[in-house]
Amino acid sequence: MSGRDPIDRLRSSKGEWPLPSEALRARVVAMPMRTAAIGWADRAWFSRTWRLGMAAAAIGLVAADVWVASGDGPTRAIVRDDTERRTLEELVRSAGLPEDMAASVARRSLAPARASALDRDSLITGGDR
Amino acid sequence: MTLGTRRRRGRVVVLSLLLVALVGYTGCDLWGGRRVAKELAALESRYGSFTDAALSAPGVPAPENRARLIAAAAALVNPGTNQERSAISKFISDPAPKTVPPALRTYMESNADAIRLARQFVSRTRSSFGVDYRSSGDRPPWFDMRVLSHALYLATLQSIEARRPDEAAEFITAGLSLSSGGRNEPDLIAQLIRIAAADPPLDALQRLFEESDPTKAGLEQIARALAENREPLPLTIGLLGEVKHAHYAFAILESGRSSDITVSSLPLPFVGPAARLFRPILRWAQARYLDEAGRLLDLQTGPRPRATWPDTSTPPPWALIDRMSRAFTDGLARLVETGDDFAGQLAAAELVVALRRYKLDHAAYPEDLAALAPGYLPGIPIDPATGSAPVYARDGNGFTLRTVRSARYTPTKRPTPVWRLTK
Numbered sequence: 288m289s290g291r292d293p294i295d296r297l298r299s300s301k302g303e304w305p306l307p308s309e310a311l312r313a314r315v316v317a318m319p320m321r322t323a324a325i326g327w328a329d330r331a332w333f334s335r336t337w338r339l340g341m342a343a344a345a346i347g348l349v350a351a352d353v354w355v356a357s358g359d360g361p362t363r364a365i366v367r368d369d370t371e372r373r374t375l376e377e378l379v380r381s382a383g384l385p386e387d388m389a390a391s392v393a394r395r396s397l398a399p400a401r402a403s404a405l406d407r408d409s410l411i412t413g414g415d416r
Numbered sequence: 417m418t419l420g421t422r423r424r425r426g427r428v429v430v431l432s433l434l435l436v437a438l439v440g441y442t443g444c445d446l447w448g449g450r451r452v453a454k455e456l457a458a459l460e461s462r463y464g465s466f467t468d469a470a471l472s473a474p475g476v477p478a479p480e481n482r483a484r485l486i487a488a489a490a491a492l493v494n495p496g497t498n499q500e501r502s503a504i505s506k507f508i509s510d511p512a513p514k515t516v517p518p519a520l521r522t523y524m525e526s527n528a529d530a531i532r533l534a535r536q537f538v539s540r541t542r543s544s545f546g547v548d549y550r551s552s553g554d555r556p557p558w559f560d561m562r563v564l565s566h567a568l569y570l571a572t573l574q575s576i577e578a579r580r581p582d583e584a585a586e587f588i589t590a591g592l593s594l595s596s597g598g599r600n601e602p603d604l605i606a607q608l609i610r611i612a613a614a615d616p617p618l619d620a621l622q623r624l625f626e627e628s629d630p631t632k633a634g635l636e637q638i639a640r641a642l643a644e645n646r647e648p649l650p651l652t653i654g655l656l657g658e659v660k661h662a663h664y665a666f667a668i669l670e671s672g673r674s675s676d677i678t679v680s681s682l683p684l685p686f687v688g689p690a691a692r693l694f695r696p697i698l699r700w701a702q703a704r705y706l707d708e709a710g711r712l713l714d715l716q717t718g719p720r721p722r723a724t725w726p727d728t729s730t731p732p733p734w735a736l737i738d739r740m741s742r743a744f745t746d747g748l749a750r751l752v753e754t755g756d757d758f759a760g761q762l763a764a765a766e767l768v769v770a771l772r773r774y775k776l777d778h779a780a781y782p783e784d785l786a787a788l789a790p791g792y793l794p795g796i797p798i799d800p801a802t803g804s805a806p807v808y809a810r811d812g813n814g815f816t817l818r819t820v821r822s823a824r825y826t827p828t829k830r831p832t833p834v835w836r837l838t839k
Contacts, residue, residue, distance in 0.1 A: 370495075370498070370501075370559075371558075371559040374559055374562065375558060375559065375605060378562070378605075378608055378609070378612055379604075379605065379608060382608050382611070382750075382751055382754045383747055383750030383751050383753060383754050383824065384746075384747040384748070384750070384751065385746050385747045387743075388743070388746055388747055389747075392604060392605055393605070396555050396558060396603075396605040397555060
């Protein structure tokens with residue numbers, strides 16, 4: 288097996304390249320054309336409608352998030368937690384702990400959620416907590 | 417020397433340095449671990465196991481458990497608006513004689529169901545919230561309990577105004593029972609809530625004696641509630657719980673897991689790996705913390721008047737280990753003072769109730785406190801500030817009982833350190 292570079296061999300080869308035969312040429316021309324396979328993902332990705340739709344959805348989600356945060360439900364829960372945390376923090380601070388430690392103790396002492404008044408009977412008689 | 421030789425030499429030097437660093441790291445880690453084990457053994461020999469499966473109050477069967485009644489009453493509490501809460505706080509902290517204003521009466525009435533349930537607290541003597549204080553996120557409703565104690569205070573004052581001393585005595589008993597409901601909880605904030613919840617009924621008790629004469633039955637009920645709150649001392653169980661919690665937090669950090677606990681405001685994903693990397697330093701800090709915590713617990717459980725706690729200055733920024741251990745102990749010594757103030761208040765209240773009961777039986781107050789034991793009290797409680805009984809003196813038909821409070825005690829706070837009864 289020759290160790291020469293194939294490119295060098297081609298450059299140094301004598302004569303013209305042989306042309307394909309008429310039969311081969313006719314067979315290739317007669318072959319059916321195959322179109323490139325374009326999937327739905329390609330169509331969506333290059334669609335202006337899809338891009339605008341995505342941008343609008345993102346803006347809509349951010350707006351909805353802002354709106355929900357300013358609504359009654361979540362805000363009430365946050366305010367209650369904050370009041371509870373501040374009350375406990377003040378209590379611990381007034382007992383003598385410095386501010387940062389009082390904050391840490393209060394943070395880990397928050398109740399998970401307020402028990403419903405409807406749970407009263409199970410609380411009294413021993414339903415599982 | 418060829419390039420290849422120089423590269424090989426560099427690699428050998430770097431690897432050797434890495435090896436030395438690893439040996440140093442492991443040595444420091446092992447040494448730190450041994451120090452922690454030594455300090456822990458010393459603490460456990462004095463205060464019991466620190467490695468219990470759970471850090472919680474002993475279990476109590478549900479039908480006997482007062483904590484369940486408390487949780488139920490807390491669920492019924494109307495926490496009120498910010499304005500209402502600040503008006504109540506202002507009203508409670510005013511030491512002057514007072515009547516309940518109409519706005520607060522309306523607020524109190526909105527808590528009628530919770531107050532009604534609170535009157536049943538006394539029917540159950542054992543209490544456990546069944547919470548494991550080592551984990552985060554599952555805590556008794558401390559905030560609502562504090563609100564409930566304020567509502568009970570308003571109800572008591574209203575009964576005193578309406579000249580219904582026995583009803584007032586019943587509300588005072590409910591308030592004290594609410595406080596003692598958390599007496600077995602091994603948690604610092606539980607014990608601070610216990611102290612805070614005892615303040616309003618003790619203030620109301622002082623006002624009750626100033627303005628009316630509760631019957632013997634009412635006094636006996638209050639005496640039982642006071643005695644129930646005597647043991648264990650809040651700061652003994654609270655500090656022990658805090659030290660156990662900190663020990664647990666250190667152990668979790670050292671293992672590189674941090675999701676189980678609320679350690680700090682640091683971003684949690686980085687706390688675990690960083691803590692594992694700096695484990696030798698953490699272990700040294702833990703050993704120093706356990707040493708200081710042991711001295712603090714000795715101070716809390718030691719004789720009264722207590723020894724002076726050295727007020728050390730803040731460590732410099734480069735003293736990393738000192739700063740880390742101080743982050744867990746800073747200010748805890750001041751809590752011992754708060755606990756002593758509570759014990760002094762409780763001792764005075766117990767003595768005053770016993771003195772009134774004595775007077776109902778003998779038509780006059782005794783000349784000396786010693787006459788109260790064992791008939792009215794198992795022993796004469798001491799004022800922790802002095803280490804001896806509060807100072808008692810007959811004053812005409814009445815008496816004066818003086819206790820001493822810490823320097824941090826607000827001079828206008830109720831109940832005042834001096835109980836003066838004229839009849």
